[in-house]
Amino acid sequence: MSVGIVLVSHSAQLAAGVLEVAQQMAPGVRIVAAGGMEDGGIGTSFDTITAAVQQADDGDGDGVVLLYDLGSGYLTTETAVEFLEPELGERVTIVDTPFVEGAVSAALTASFGADRKAVVSAALEARTANGPGGVRSVDEM
């Protein structure tokens, strides 16, 4: 089994899209999208996030790594995690990192069977740009 991943976004489409990209790299990992409000509107939903964490947890103690897109998503997410059964809540880590890159890195690392700390570490390292890219500082303009 592996660490589960939850992707919290203000938009259901954004969460589903990032899930699609991350899942392609890591077919066997439980990745769950928690995007938008119940009525389909833009926002983050306490209930949706709660259900996603429960779904992503494989029950054998590997836990869940959760990424979010924008700051207010963190507030809802943190609140949802606080309300979980403590036994599950303590197996969840919320990571502040670029959403797409972090999700891909986390999913890939989880697919290797890495533990939660290694998955979090990979998600955080996604901050560092690597490979070919555009301008990374205005000095390059």
Added chain:
Amino acid sequence: MTCDAGTVVAAVRAAAAAAAEHKTELTRLDREIGDGDHGENLARGFTAVVAKLDASAPETPAAVLKLVATTLISTVGGASGPLYGTAFLRAATAIGDASELDGALVVTGLTAARDGVVARGKAEPGDKTMVDALTPAVQAAAAAADSGGDAAAVLSAAADAAAEGAEATTPLQARKGRASYLGERSIGHRDPGATSASLLLRAMADAAAGGGA
């Protein structure tokens, strides 16, 4: 004037009416420096709160506040759901199982609510958030309680101070929340969260002064 569970229910219903009444204004403020959903979100949350109150009869002030908290957290969305939810939840926990609130207990509840918002959102006074309404509210509430004010008087002092605090957010540059993305362009607009905090407190204070339902 006693401030029992019935009074707190009346205060929450008044807050819900205020959220509905000011929905357009709050949304307008939030369009200027945020994502434009604050009025809609708050009105939706308090509509759900009223539906819950219609279907149940919480027996203590804390039980009423806890019902408000869990409902707002589940229904509001945006940053204000977890923030207001946390505020009501911390207040409920702080006042314990008292059957009536005196001035001192209202201060205890308001202080816990403000501390909860600070803990959740990490905002400080001057960041142009609801903390700028809640912090002066807590200070004014404490002063009113010290001079012997009852629950309604303490809430009223808090509401007055919150209104001033909300007004004082206009010249500030936002350092937290969606408005912080605007940098200097956030200057010159009143903060929607501070405004809603002040409106909710005013509605609750007026209802408490009018006695229980």
